[in-house]
Amino acid sequence: MKLATIAVLFLLFVSGLFAVRNHAAQRRLSIVGPVEDLDFGPLKNAPNGHISFQKKPNGFRVWVPGRLETSADTHYEGGFLFNIPNWSADVLSAAQPTFVLGHFVDEQHPDCGAYVFDRNDAALNAVVPAAEPGTLLAFYDAEYHQECPNGEPLLSSIGVASSVDGGVTWQDRRQIIQGLDEANFTADCVTKAQDKAFYDPTNPRVIDSGASGPSVVEREVDGAVYLYLYYSDRTPLTGGRDSIYLARALRASGGQPGTWQKWNGATWGAIGDQTAAVPVVRPPAGAVLALQPHVSWNTTLHAWLMVFKTANDFEVTTSTDGVDWDSPVSLINIDDSLFGFPTFISINGGACDLREDRNDQNPSSSLHSRNEASQQVTGAEGWLYYSSVPSGKKHYVGHRIPFRISGD
Numbered sequence: 418m419k420l421a422t423i424a425v426l427f428l429l430f431v432s433g434l435f436a437v438r439n440h441a442a443q444r445r446l447s448i449v450g451p452v453e454d455l456d457f458g459p460l461k462n463a464p465n466g467h468i469s470f471q472k473k474p475n476g477f478r479v480w481v482p483g484r485l486e487t488s489a490d491t492h493y494e495g496g497f498l499f500n501i502p503n504w505s506a507d508v509l510s511a512a513q514p515t516f517v518l519g520h521f522v523d524e525q526h527p528d529c530g531a532y533v534f535d536r537n538d539a540a541l542n543a544v545v546p547a548a549e550p551g552t553l554l555a556f557y558d559a560e561y562h563q564e565c566p567n568g569e570p571l572l573s574s575i576g577v578a579s580s581v582d583g584g585v586t587w588q589d590r591r592q593i594i595q596g597l598d599e600a601n602f603t604a605d606c607v608t609k610a611q612d613k614a615f616y617d618p619t620n621p622r623v624i625d626s627g628a629s630g631p632s633v634v635e636r637e638v639d640g641a642v643y644l645y646l647y648y649s650d651r652t653p654l655t656g657g658r659d660s661i662y663l664a665r666a667l668r669a670s671g672g673q674p675g676t677w678q679k680w681n682g683a684t685w686g687a688i689g690d691q692t693a694a695v696p697v698v699r700p701p702a703g704a705v706l707a708l709q710p711h712v713s714w715n716t717t718l719h720a721w722l723m724v725f726k727t728a729n730d731f732e733v734t735t736s737t738d739g740v741d742w743d744s745p746v747s748l749i750n751i752d753d754s755l756f757g758f759p760t761f762i763s764i765n766g767g768a769c770d771l772r773e774d775r776n777d778q779n780p781s782s783s784l785h786s787r788n789e790a791s792q793q794v795t796g797a798e799g800w801l802y803y804s805s806v807p808s809g810k811k812h813y814v815g816h817r818i819p820f821r822i823s824g825d
């Protein structure tokens with residue numbers, strides 16, 4: 418395994434921001450390195466999105482977005498499932514993936530049919546339990562490439578699917594979150610504008626548009642249980658820098674289309690309205706974008722913890738209510754030209770720590786993860802998983818680096 422030494426220190430001041438028992442505390446999140454390169458079995462381009470997992474009696478069930486090549490011209494693209502006894506690099510490298518959500522791609526005979534929101538990609542990013550016992554929900558990046566088989570320009574949105582067999586097979590793929598461009602101008606209008614930009618180099622428009630990178634957590638607010646979905650939106654037609662947005666739906670709705678509300682900057686918009694939204698996290702000063710958020714409830718900070726990417730680094734921010742976020746702080750710079758898809762993972766999910774939260778009436782505590790470890794909850798230590806395209810490579814390579822949170 419290739420190792421690169423990186424030592425980064427991030428001071429997170431939490432006075433007045435977190436639970437009462439942590440007031441006036443100073444917390445320190447340390448990225449201590451070294452960076453470790455990772456293989457996820459035979460997958461290429463992995464992780465090509467956020468990682469999800471569930472702790473099982475004999476190990477872990479893990480979902481990773483990536484690519485599995487079957488020949489020189491064919492591959493499976495989307496979400497893959499691994500059953501692993503532990504998270505060691507050797508175990509991850511030897512693990513065998515099961516293709517569970519996405520597409521079979523034949524590059525010699527691409528699917529260039531009519532518009533379908535997830536015609537060209539369905540990259541699984543978040544797996545969470547549904548309200549119905551034994552049912553899981555998957556939230557995924559959906560892409561439509563109008564210049565098929567080219568990867569760009571693309572129109573992205575967010576889809577949902579359900580599983581009743583532990584995440585092995587997924588049904589009822591539906592679009593739930595449109596980007597602001599698509600919601601306001603229709604997919605046909607967006608793709609025509611992108612097509613013009615693609616062929617006219619004098620046209621300054623960004624050729625990628627839409628919602629992507631979903632991270633989903635469960636929250637109880639005013640006695641109701643919601644799914645909070647954080648995502649990024651590229652908005653070349655409606656205007657504004659690439660930023661991070663928030664939508665919510667009642668968990669009992671199963672996250673189906675027409676059940677979501679977007680945050681509009683002052684309150685929640687009308688249920689089902691996709692046309693108006695205001696970012697909850699904008700690009701930090703000096704940055705041009707904020708993309709691919711991953712959110713978890715951190716049992717040490719007693720707050721929501723978000724990690725996301727800019728053009729040059731990963732940044733972190735915290736919130737007590739999941740809506741108003743602290744000023745982001747740089748966590749780690751990345752030298753590779755292409756990188757992204759950060760996920761904080763504590764393999765025990767902070768589940769043991771959450772037992773003490775049962776009596777503190779903390780409205781921000783995650784619900785389901787009190788009993789099961791998952792990507793929804795992080796603790797005092799764990800790993801930052803991400804991917805990049807190092808020099809000399811043609812696809813994403815997986816990495817991880819340990820983090821630790823301490824306090825005075």
